[in-house]
Amino acid sequence: MLSKNKVKYIVSLQKKKVRDEERLYVIEGDKLVNEYLISGILIRTLIAKPEFINSIPRGLENNIDEIEPATHEELKRISRLKTPHNAVALIPVPQQEFDTPGILRDLCVALSFIQDPGNLGTIIRAAAWFGIKNIVCSNDCVDAYNPKVIQASMGAGIHVKVHYSDLRSFLKDALKERVPVYGTMLEGKSVYDQKLTGKGVILLGNESKGIPEDLHPFITNKICIPKFTDAVHGIDSLNVGMAASVIFSEFRRRVLDENHESA
């Protein structure tokens, strides 16, 4: 049986402050927990119905420190959802080195003040799909271990390192290393026409305010997704998650094209 204190503890991990202190975050859902298990990620505590526990493939239980069988009612108490799933797990926040030269060796993403957890989750999911391994968030971005981010990213965070840092100094380093910084701005050049490289920083800004002025000097290439409509009013922009998907796709397509040409 799940003790009252344990329930309270798990629920408290919905707060960033507690997650930061405990270095733990919560994932919820049969599919998500299974993906973590299969990916070989260490699970500190698994709270699940006995039938879920019994269905864990042999050997994978070695990735779990502690298993707590729970009833539907108990899962309901720790769930964020109206109808709880069969499994919830506590995962240690990964220790990851902020290795600027390593990050700048490949295509990466920098996010300035992304506030909506759904947007950050979508961007992480798109990054994982398009094989982008590092996202550098400004310190005022929403927390990547926020339960809504985890939900929107569908566990894609397993494949992408999300760092928090001072973007000014990160972008300064990019300039020093002569790595192009692609800033997405309404007045940018069409991403379809812009020269794109396999190495670079894709900089995306806040949902309504865009990229803050103090970061503009670091942008070497302004890009935009052209609008194909003659409607003058409305539709100011694509949502930042959609824009990220389109831009990541365009970078990767070019790299493919280059490979074709050289093949």
Next chain:
Amino acid sequence: MLSKNKVKYIVSLQKKKVRDEERLYVIEGDKLVNEYLISGILIRTLIAKPEFINSIPRGLENNIDEIEPATHEELKRISRLKTPHNAVALIPVPQQEFDTPGILRDLCVALSFIQDPGNLGTIIRAAAWFGIKNIVCSNDCVDAYNPKVIQASMGAGIHVKVHYSDLRSFLKDALKERVPVYGTMLEGKSVYDQKLTGKGVILLGNESKGIPEDLHPFITNKICIPKFTDAVHGIDSLNVGMAASVIFSEFRRRVLDENHESA
């Protein structure tokens, strides 16, 4: 003062059944109401704070049948949000002809069983951005006038006609007219390599089940967005809204490229 009955009536429009009977839907938010006003769309009833009403540019009030000044408390009663905006409006559901040959003359989108309102809203927003004027939804898709769809589409529905129809018979007509049907499927050919045309149907399927089997015979070109990661587990697919954005972008880029070449 907003009468109790009026409050009840507006709240009842959150239900599809009532919207269908009344042929009215609700939009909420200063920005959204302004966009409708500027676009010249008829507003049946505007419920707003006096300061919002006073800020309406001269001439545009002709687009409003009825104006009801309301207090913060009254707006709170009709709002779906914890903190209400300053304006809510009731909009007549547009009468739109389902003109199959007209729709098939240009690039259009067909959606099978899209359930999540956020996803439908995102797809409408992407369609508007990329200048796609018609979306044909299967009858089991979520309602385009659902408040959550309106919110996610950010009013882009002004620029896109969303039809509900039997997809089998629509796609049959496309085949008859020799219009290509591009089905997005995991086993499809990379959208970057596939021949794309300026005229065609982009068919997207349900969030977890994809395109139903009975529609497969109508697909002339299977397409997919290639995954650029070596991770074997997790990330089954991009979210359907993200996939739509990437695919619409790719179609439009090609058309641009063709124009460049012929220019």
